[in-house]
Amino acid sequence: MRNRRQALRTTAAVAVSATLVAGGVLGLAPVAQAATNGVRFVDIAGDGGTKLAANVVTPADADGSHRYPLLVLPTSWGFPQVQYLAQAEKLANSGYVVVSYNVRGFWQSGGGIEVGGPADVADASKVIDWALANTPSDAGHIGMAGVSYGAGISLLAAAHDKRIKAVASLSGWADLIDSIYSGRTEHSQATALLDGVGLVTGRPSAETSQVFKDFFASDLSKEQELIDWGKERSPATYVDRINKNGAAVMLANAWGDTIFPPNQIADFYGELTGPKRLELRPGDHATAELTGLLGVPNDVWTDTERWFDHYLKGEDNGIDHEDPVELKSRSTGGYEAYPDWKSVGATRKQLDLAGTTTIHTNVDSGADGGIVFLSSILDQVAQVPPVAAIPLLPRRWAAVWQSGKYPSAQQVRGTVKLHTTVTDTKESGTLVAYLYDVGPLGLGKLVSNAPYTWHGQTPGKPFGVDLELFSTAYDVPAGHRLALVVDTVDPLYIEHNPTGAQLTFSSPASDPSYVSIPLREQ
Structure with missing residues (x-):
């Protein structure tokens, strides 16, 4: 404290x-x-x-x-x-x-x-x-x-x-x-x-x-x-x-x-x-x-x-x-016009979060949302968002899922949505989800992020999480991947993970976990 x-x-x-x-x-x-x-x-x-x-x-x-x-x-x-x-x-x-x-x-x-x-x-x-x-x-x-x-x-x-x-x-x-x-x-x-x-x-x-x-x-x-x-x-x-x-x-x-x-x-x-x-x-x-x-x-x-x-x-x-909705992508200089907000990300692709992954809490994995003001200004003037070396993120502290390489550019527009199942060893906790654009060398540029906190959960009992990441407009180049990273500590937010807690992410057959990515129609 x-x-x-x-x-x-x-x-x-x-x-x-x-x-x-x-x-x-x-x-x-x-x-x-x-x-x-x-x-x-x-x-x-x-x-x-x-x-x-x-x-x-x-x-x-x-x-x-x-x-x-x-x-x-x-x-x-x-x-x-x-x-x-x-x-x-x-x-x-x-x-x-x-x-x-x-x-x-x-x-x-x-x-x-x-x-x-x-x-x-x-x-x-x-x-x-x-x-x-x-x-x-x-x-x-x-x-x-x-x-x-x-x-x-x-x-x-x-x-x-x-x-x-x-x-x-x-x-x-x-x-x-x-x-x-x-x-x-x-x-x-x-x-x-x-x-x-x-x-x-x-x-x-x-x-x-x-x-x-x-x-x-x-x-x-x-x-x-x-x-x-x-x-x-x-x-x-x-x-x-x-x-x-x-x-x-x-x-x-x-x-x-x-x-x-x-x-x-x-x-x-x-x-x-x-x-x-x-x-x-x-x-x-x-x-x-x-x-x-x-x-x-x-x-x-x-x-x-x-x-x-x-x-x-x-x-x-x-x-x-x-058209009353006018956007400028973080990756390009031109404006885009839409008749309404729902048309911004009219097409969606899903990244499945298969398998079961357990991470420990209370340690910053290196995946962060940046520094208030400074990071987004650097992105605005030089297209340099916060970055993370995705292959080097310690899996003890961070859960990582990646897509395959995209053969063509992906224009992310709107609100990315995460759905997953979490099991906590404690009754309270915090997770922070990040979506990264990952280049050929594994360097990830931050596309979006958002935190999620819970209280009063039964330790050891799975519960569902639905989280909207912060809306954005970002162009993922051809040949790159998208990666979802989840950890428990970010300097932008106050976390509520008791010492020694562990989080397990699963994808039950009856309720699969996924990330829904909004894309501009091309």
């Missing part, structure tokens, strides 16, 4: 440093040369009168005689209110009133960090109220957008405020618990990052501090409280309200997002019934949008403006006629 806490502190320190550097860069970002009325810094009274530090940018020709569509931009976790300044200037130059504000608990805003709680949702409506009363905003044409934390708050606000007609959620979440606690496993590095940045740049509320404490303590008696806390802060909980209110929703996320993995976003997209769009690109959390925040041309922000231009301005720019 001591080593775990020290590792989390180290991760948080690295994350805090990176965030503060990024914040400093953004504060000095080259603002687009735009014909606006300049930037006005204001304080807005949020829910309960809490001060929200904000800035306002209006079109240059705003003279009170004309109303403009309003865009409200809540800041990301840990970032200052100038985060969106380059984009705000650009959008104002295009005819929008843009109000960006620091969410409560961070930087100059008052209150405590509520992690998208009711007060954050109420704050968004208060900012809209203020903008309608103090800027030349059009009450009938209101949109919200944000990166990360601002994205989640925008979706939550759209569920509770009917005035919001369009949303662009960039690197946001849909299900908070499925993001940081998927497979009933704590995503420790990602959550330590959030906790560390919050402590340095803001003031967590008492409830938020207690939730983080309980999370890292892995206290099962607090599990239901954590789930209930997360549900209240999850847009997926309110999808019916979003659908009823009719907001047009654009979702843009990254395949390698180590804070908000793409599975829950894809599921949420499928539940939306109004105008919607889903974009998935290589990268980690918020990395696909970063250059746009610096004022550099950026695909995510370009599509965001097109989305608002159509649904707030009524421009016939064609975005509503395009």
Whole structure:
């Protein structure tokens, strides 16, 4: 436990440093040369009168005689209110009133960090109220957008405020618990990052501090409280309200997002019934949008403006006629368009997991999901994902199954699904599954992974496991193999294997084990 806490502190320190550097860069970002009325810094009274530090940018020709569509931009976790300044200037130059504000608990805003709680949702409506009363905003044409934390708050606000007609959620979440606690496993590095940045740049509320404490303590008696806390802060909980209110929703996320993995976003997209769009690109959390925040041309922000231009301005720019699901593979540079999410991996191949394999727990085999942020960024910019020498993985600690060599390239698209039977010598345990692209020399490049934890099982009694690995788009070259590796320790997650436990994987004739791999139709 001591080593775990020290590792989390180290991760948080690295994350805090990176965030503060990024914040400093953004504060000095080259603002687009735009014909606006300049930037006005204001304080807005949020829910309960809490001060929200904000800035306002209006079109240059705003003279009170004309109303403009309003865009409200809540800041990301840990970032200052100038985060969106380059984009705000650009959008104002295009005819929008843009109000960006620091969410409560961070930087100059008052209150405590509520992690998208009711007060954050109420704050968004208060900012809209203020903008309608103090800027030349059009009450009938209101949109919200944000990166990360601002994205989640925008979706939550759209569920509770009917005035919001369009949303662009960039690197946001849909299900908070499925993001940081998927497979009933704590995503420790990602959550330590959030906790560390919050402590340095803001003031967590008492409830938020207690939730983080309980999370890292892995206290099962607090599990239901954590789930209930997360549900209240999850847009997926309110999808019916979003659908009823009719907001047009654009979702843009990254395949390698180590804070908000793409599975829950894809599921949420499928539940939306109004105008919607889903974009998935290589990268980690918020990395696909970063250059746009610096004022550099950026695909995510370009599509965001097109989305608002159509649904707030009524421009016939064609975005509503395009296939609404747009993906970019981690292996190639081009975009792929699909009519819906189920069409992404319409064809499936099955890798049978035959035989019986027993592994010991508590030791990292060398198969890992990488390092939060760093690994997915390397994959994004250089196509260098985490790697493992598959023939050298110690079979005492890792179970390994491999396909034959594929005669042609395999374009993995969507969500890989694992089904297997496990027998544990203890009542609790954790496994982590990895899918690797294995080259001729046995070097495996990580395609996807996911953790899975159980409690209360009967020792020695088999039980079934169904696990969805994190959705991805990856091209396996001809002549390569796919390998499934399962071990019990990964630095990204908190594991729950008692000392000395052993896991046995089997494939009963009545319930065979397999990996189902989604492939693009060619």
